[in-house]
Amino acid sequence: MNIKFDPNNAVIKLCMSGMGLEDSGDIEGAISMFNKAWYDATNDYERFIAAYHLARLQKSVKDKLKWMETSLQSAQKIDDDNVRSAYSTLFKNIAECYEEIDDSENAKRNYELSNSSKGVPSDAGPxxxxxxxxxxxxxxxxxxxxxxxxxxxxxxxxxxxxxxxxxxxxxxxxxxxxxxxxxxxxxxxxxxxxxxxxxxxxxxxxxxxxxxxxxxxxxxxxxxxxxxxxxxxxxxxxxxxxxxxxxxx
CATH class of the missing domain: 3.20.170.40 (Rifampin ADP-ribosyltransferase domain)
Structure with missing residues (x-):
């Protein structure tokens, strides 16, 4: 799968609308918009983005962890230059969740994965x-x-x-x-x-x-x-x- 980021994509537009609601203080409205993005998603790329935004607004650490791992799993199914740059951020967020629930072993492992995902871009263009x-x-x-x-x-x-x-x-x-x-x-x-x-x-x-x-x-x-x-x-x-x-x- 080779999907390029498209601001006119319907799911990305829903997420942008959700972020607008979030910025205005309407967190419930934002969550509702991100949920719609998740249910309207038709491929792993859209699921990766929708799950990430759902994760950010979860009140429960375990729910946040679940959605961040869902986002990462969707991204890894694509595993191309469009998503690899997100791995470090996703692993770091997952590590922080494990840290909050006192799972130091999984926190350490995900921090290491986050660090190893950083570095010079590997994108070959064009x-x-x-x-x-x-x-x-x-x-x-x-x-x-x-x-x-x-x-x-x-x-x-x-x-x-x-x-x-x-x-x-x-x-x-x-x-x-x-x-x-x-x-x-x-x-x-x-x-x-x-x-x-x-x-x-x-x-x-x-x-x-x-x-x-x-x-x-x-x-x-x-x-x-x-x-x-x-x-x-x-x-x-x-x-x-x-x-x-x-x-x-």
Missing amino acids: FYHGTRADLSVGDLLTAGGNSNYKDGLKMNHIYFTANVNGAGLAAALAKGEGRERVYIVEPTGEFEDDPNVTDKKFPGNLTRSYRSEKPLRIIGEETEWNKLTKTERQEWREKSSKNTGEIIN
Whole structure:
């Protein structure tokens, strides 16, 4: 199974709605939304995400443990680059549950599994970068550009993703008058998970978003991705303008 994170997926949208209710203080409403996401899930990827959010809001430690283990088991059935980044977080949460119920042996084992799941991303791509700049094969994309999300901020890294639709979204939100472009790129040095999205609303780095201090080399151009409508583009711009969270640079 090779499923890419899709913000328009029905179960993910239910989870996003649940998180919105949670943020507004309506915990019961959030749990109800996450339950609906679980019962509407049709594959292991959707079950992995729904179970994770159900786990977070359980009052009983044993119920939280049950749902976290369900989330992990669903993720392990997929076991590809879309979910491996979540393993460390899931093992850590499971370890904390065992710690709370004084099961030190299982807590220690899961903390060790969490630590061994960390490290340099193993994602082999292909990778994409969305922009409005007119570039050519062989050109290098380097750090130091202006942020698309915060005025006056020079970025210390160059960002890219293995999700072509994520790159398309970045192109749609990019500043400039040029047409939206998605370039196929290859990193020229080490890269890391983008900390601005990793372990935020979802466990791990489900959007397969990365950053590097080293340049990206353009090796081609992608022309097929889910382009936003004018309304969707405006909604995303409004959402970005309202985001007051700190950018980890």
